[in-house]
Structure formats: C-alpha cells, structure tokens
Amino acid sequence: MTFMNVANYLQIIDRSWRSCNGQTVSMFVSIRHDHAKYRNYYIENPENMVEKFLPAPVDELVIYHLKCLYAISMDDFLSAYQFQTGLVQAFTKILQAQKEENWSLPIMNVVCSDLRFIAQQAEKQRVGVSEKPGEFLEKAADSLMGCFRICAGDTRTDNRDTKRKGMLALVNQLFKVYFRINKLHLCKPLIRAIESSPFKDTFSLSQQITYRYFVGRKAMFDSDYKAADKYLSYAFENCHKVSQKNKRLILIYLVPVKILLGYIPNRKVLEKYNVLEFWDLVQAVCQGNLKWFDEIMEKHESFFIACGIYLIVDKLKIIAYRNLFKKVYLILSTHQIPVESLQTALEFLGQDVDLDETQCIVANLINEGKIKGYISHQHRKVVVSKQNPFPPLTST
Incomplete structure (x- = not known):
C-alpha cells in the first residue's frame, strides 16, 4: 500500500x-x-x-x-x-x-x-x-x-x-x-511565565485545560489544596463531555482534593467515570471508621500507587481521626475528653497506639485547625472549645 x-x-x-x-x-x-x-x-x-x-x-x-x-x-x-x-x-x-x-x-x-x-x-x-x-x-x-x-x-505585543x-x-x-x-520543581518557572503572559487568556481551550490539569496536580503535591481544587475543577468542568478518559483522569486527582477540603463527591459521578474506588473510602472517612479505611487502602493500593496519589489519599486518614474523635465527644457529651477514651476508640478500630501516640494525633488535628482546643497533659484530657469544637472541614 x-x-x-x-x-x-x-x-x-x-x-x-x-x-x-x-x-x-x-x-x-x-x-x-x-x-x-x-x-x-x-x-x-x-x-x-x-x-x-x-x-x-x-x-x-x-x-x-x-x-x-x-x-x-x-x-x-x-x-x-x-x-x-x-x-x-x-x-x-x-x-x-x-x-x-x-x-x-x-x-x-x-x-x-x-x-x-x-x-x-x-x-x-x-x-x-x-x-x-x-x-x-x-x-x-x-x-x-x-x-x-x-x-x-x-517582545512584540502584536497578538497576531x-x-x-x-x-x-x-x-x-x-x-x-x-x-x-518526577522533577516537578522545574514546573515553577514555566507556571510563572504563563501566569505573567499578556496572552494568558487567548490560548486555545484545550491547551488551557491541559495546563490547569498539571498546575492543579502540582498544587496538590505542594499541599495547596484550594489552588488544586480551583485548577482541577476548571479542567474537569471545561473538558469536553465526550472525552470520558480525560475527565476520569482529572477526577482521579480532583476527588481526593475535594475530600480533603471537606466535600463529599457524588456517587453517580464516581460511577459514571469508573472511579468507585473512592466511594468506600469516602464512607470510611465520614464514619471515622479507621479499620475500614485501612482495609480499603490495602485493597486499592495498586490503583492509588499507579495513579501517583497514594500519599495524598493516605492523608484522608487525618479526617477519619477527626470524625472518630467527634463521635467520642458527642457520646461523652463533655468538653474535657479523656485521652484514654480516644485511645480506646482507636484500639477498637484496629489502631495499635499508646497514649503518647494518641496525643500526637490530637495535636496534629489541633494544629491543622480540625479541632479547636488544647491538650491538658497534667490531667491527660483534651479540652475542646465550647463553641464549634469541630469546625466544618470546608472552613479549615
């Protein structure tokens, strides 16, 4: 031929x-x-x-x-x-x-x-x-x-x-x-060049979608989740509906970012784009079910690693801790929560932790603004705020 x-x-x-x-x-x-x-x-x-x-x-x-x-x-x-x-x-x-x-x-x-x-x-x-x-x-x-x-x-300013x-x-x-x-640090000067370009908004939509997809991924790895959400959401919303493969690819990174920011993804959307691996994970995080969370991470480990998101997804565990501790707080109905009670809840859900490790988890949650309060080491209690002790994740 x-x-x-x-x-x-x-x-x-x-x-x-x-x-x-x-x-x-x-x-x-x-x-x-x-x-x-x-x-x-x-x-x-x-x-x-x-x-x-x-x-x-x-x-x-x-x-x-x-x-x-x-x-x-x-x-x-x-x-x-x-x-x-x-x-x-x-x-x-x-x-x-x-x-x-x-x-x-x-x-x-x-x-x-x-x-x-x-x-x-x-x-x-x-x-x-x-x-x-x-x-x-x-x-x-x-x-x-x-x-x-x-x-x-x-240096010419003539757009044509x-x-x-x-x-x-x-x-x-x-x-x-x-x-x-894996040389993401080299992306920084390129991003700076595009963001400062007077032609930034004149590039084709397909190129802008690709650009925002990668900038969103970089922001995610830099732990700038609000920026990641902004760029990845733009890429997903503007990606043509017939491009199922590309929309799925964007969603793989957007979903964990959304969960980290406190948003629960729609099951129908996850099902449509064949990323239901996230649904059970969302449920485990929302329920504070650490045992279930660990089982899901193990079950879908190869998928998360292949997508390069294992470490990001693993960060969702801190939200599961927060939701579990909130349940303990509601059950005890006190603003002075014994650290032993939190340790008992963790052990019940398969976590091998001692009191010091439990206090470390609490300290991280306080530091990230997911719990409002402080640890009284003398009395081994977590003293939480009487007003909004567990702020909505969307505001932290």
Missing part, C-alpha cells in the same frame, strides 16, 4: 513552505500523520531524493523526519530519538531566524510533541545503552526548552504574529516530561 509517491509528498511540502502554510507542513513532518503508516516513506538514506525537491532549510527537517520513520519501522527508537532530536534542533534555528513571523508554530508543536513521544519509547529500550532512568526524556526537555526560550523572548502564542503548547509538553521523570 502507498499513500502517495514521495516526489508528490516533497512537492506539497515545498509549496506549503514557500506559502508559509505551517499547518500543512506540520502534518507532513509528523510521525502520527497518515503518510507515516506507509512503507514507501521508510527510507534509510533520503538525502539525494529530498535535495532534488526541497531547498534549505526545510530539506534538513524532512531528511531527519524520513530517517526517523525508517528507524521507527525497524523498531529502533534509540535511533529514532537521535533523528527527531536533530529535527527539533534544526527547526529551533529556523524558528530563531524568523524574526517577524510565527506561521511555523504548528510545525514546532508537532515536532516537539513527537520528540517527547519518541523519548518515552526510547526509555523502554535504554537498557544496556543508558542506565540512567529518564535520561532521554530529560534531554528531550532541553530541546523543547530551546523552542520555549525563543517564544518567550519575543507573536511567537509567544506558542508558549503554552510547549509548557504542556514540558509538564508531561517533568511529571514523568
């Missing part, structure tokens, strides 16, 4: 390049476009053929692209990574030379996205070549940063031709790399 002969393919690129049609060129240098599926584009040494049809500098881009397709066809992602890196670096020089225009931004988006994807595949083949996990992705990020600096450095319109797409690609190699 053939897509079109290579000569026609090169002629289309030539016409598109000369007419500054970045959208068309971007399709024909993409490893995800239809032409990439056909064998007649798998050319090991395409230099002579390409140079017959294409002038510099676009000839270099297409040579690297065809070499990359050939390497992928041989399932050699290590070589494909080298060729795609060469393509991105060659394009970076072209982008820098285009002083008063931004028509090539679609090409930048495609070649950078492809580099990230190929780097991920190369990581799987790195054994015996590189023993440093994430090395290919980290180097790919360096190449992406080269394009980002050029876009961010465009500024390269700064390409910043968010690159930031989103860099986020995907940094989250994969």
